[in-house]
Amino acid sequence: MSQSLERPVIIGAGPGGLAVAWTLKAAGLDPLLLDRGEVPCSTWYSYYPSMRMNSWRRLSHLPGRKLSAEYGPWPMRDDFLAYIKAYVRDLDPDIRFGTEARRIDREDGRWVVRTSGGDLTTANVVVATGLHRTPYVPDWPGLDEFEGEFLHARDYRVPEPYVGKDVLVVGCGPTGIDIAVAVMRAGASRVRMSIRNTPVLFKLSPVTSLLSQAIKHGPLPDWLVNRGSLLMHRWHWGDLTPYGLAPPTEGTLAGTARIGHAYGAIDRGLIPAVREGSIEIVPGVAGFDRKAVMLEGGAGIKPDVVIAATGQRPGIDGLVGHLGVLERPGGRPVVHGGRCAPHAPGLYFQGFRLPPGQLPDMALDAHAIAQAISGTRRFNPLRVLGIAW
Structure with a gap:
């Protein structure tokens, strides 16, 4: 009833x-x-x-x-x-x-x-x-047979369990950046971040927050927002290609429309860590092969831990x-x-x-x-x- x-x-x-x-x-x-x-x-x-x-x-x-x-x-x-x-x-x-x-x-x-x-x-x-x-994990081939430790970022709590371990963080959103930087600072033996497409990265500031609200609730055309976000990324960071981060190819709104969820992130220490070599950038994940993570382009790596910061739906x-x-x-x-x-x-x-x-x-x-x-x-x-x- x-x-x-x-x-x-x-x-x-x-x-x-x-x-x-x-x-x-x-x-x-x-x-x-x-x-x-x-x-x-x-x-x-x-x-x-x-x-x-x-x-x-x-x-x-x-x-x-x-x-x-x-x-x-x-x-x-x-x-x-x-x-x-x-x-x-x-x-x-x-x-x-x-x-x-x-x-x-x-x-x-x-x-x-x-x-x-x-x-x-x-x-x-x-x-x-x-x-x-709902936490989201891509349907990667071979994931069920992966013999290393695998968790979604939703299950991550503190960095101490990863001290001395080789860690791969998949995804360059705000959570992925936070986790990669935290485990690096805590003493992981190696930290790599897998990125398929470089997102627009912003510096944390009140101005950035105000601009975000102006974009979402104001009358600015999409093309202007996309172009402006690409220019801000370049202005903040310069050319990061030598560190494995190719320039973004689409602005925040275009990327968001394509993938159906947030495209872009606030950087909380990733770029300085990448520049000094504390965090390495590797290509996107193509699949898993028991002990190895297969990357786009054919290379394989063997991290102890994979943390999927692949978002939620x-x-x-x-x-x-x-x-x-x-x-x-x-x-x-x-x-x-x-x-x-x-x-x-x-x-x-x-x-x-x-x-x-x-x-x-x-x-x-x-x-x-x-x-x-x-x-x-x-x-x-x-x-x-x-x-x-």
């Missing part, structure tokens, strides 16, 4: 879902949150403790509460989790933990959310499970894939950020922006979703981001 609700249902009690809950409560509504975990932001507890935000603290708060200045300009994982505990205390949301949303169907003009605890019927559903729900096909709202199988929603597909009125998606949907985007989109559901007045994006006083 389905339980009929007159309030919105939010799937996911992570940062995106909590942000929408705050704006809906501020608009006078009482949303119900569903989460398969046992605590808010449960995914964040699985990240390595040394992880830092890539977005500037001044831009990175959720609606209603700012991150404390004591965390510095780039808060760490535990800083953010402390912030979330305080945020949940102030919000006092209605969350059903240990409840998995399995499928959403449209029946008689309303949405039916089929969960592990029974069906819920409502007019408005917000899917806030985010871009990083939304993993919402089973939930909404049958509704015709995804760009591609395994991909993002076609429409998000406070808008619905014409054939899916009342179905919203939060936290799915590319380049990655970070906290500034979640705050903006939460207000847009609350406005769409409740009919409240428009908001000032600059005030939401904390830069209008």
Whole structure:
């Protein structure tokens, strides 16, 4: 039997879902949150403790509460989790933990959310499970027979277990860079990074964070953003070809459109390590041969440990894939950020922006979703981001 609700249902009690809950409560509504975990932001507890935000603290708060200045300009994982505990205390949301949303169907003009605890019927559903729900590992030939240690970056915690070991990190996103630099500094005997296509790499700065938001929420044409990101890469780093890093061939938006997830990264020490020879760049992985990792071009190497920093995917096909709202199988929603597909009125998606949907985007989109559901007045994006006083 389905339980009929007159309030919105939010799937996911992570940062995106909590942000929408705050704006809906501020608009006078009482949303119900569903989460398969046992605590808010449960995914964040699985990240390595040394992880830092890539977005500037001044831009990175959720609606209603700012991150404390004591965390510095780039808060760490535990800083953010402390912030979330305080945020949940102030919000006092209605969350059903240990409840998995399995499928959403449209029946008689309303949405039916089929969960592990029974069906819920409502007019408005917000899917806030985010871009990083399911770890992704390419279908490399021979991986099942690989005799070395293999793990996805989601399972990495601290660098100490890799002291004295030969480590191969696959992938040059923010996580791959963090892990490669950390194991190098901790004393790995050798660190190599496998890169198929050099992404655009930026230096960490408030200016970079502000530019990222201007690009995602402003009227700049794609060609200008792509060209500008390539010029910034060259301006920051010069020619890195002698170190195995060929110049990027496509800008951030073009690369993101091609691969369907984030293309580009903030450098936290990779380039200096590559220049001094502490981290070696090798070609992309072609497959595995028991003790060896086969690289594109035919060469083989024998690392002790392979850490696949190959990203994560939304993993919402089973939930909404049958509704015709995804760009591609395994991909993002076609429409998000406070808008619905014409054939899916009342179905919203939060936290799915590319380049990655970070906290500034979640705050903006939460207000847009609350406005769409409740009919409240428009908001000032600059005030939401904390830069209008």
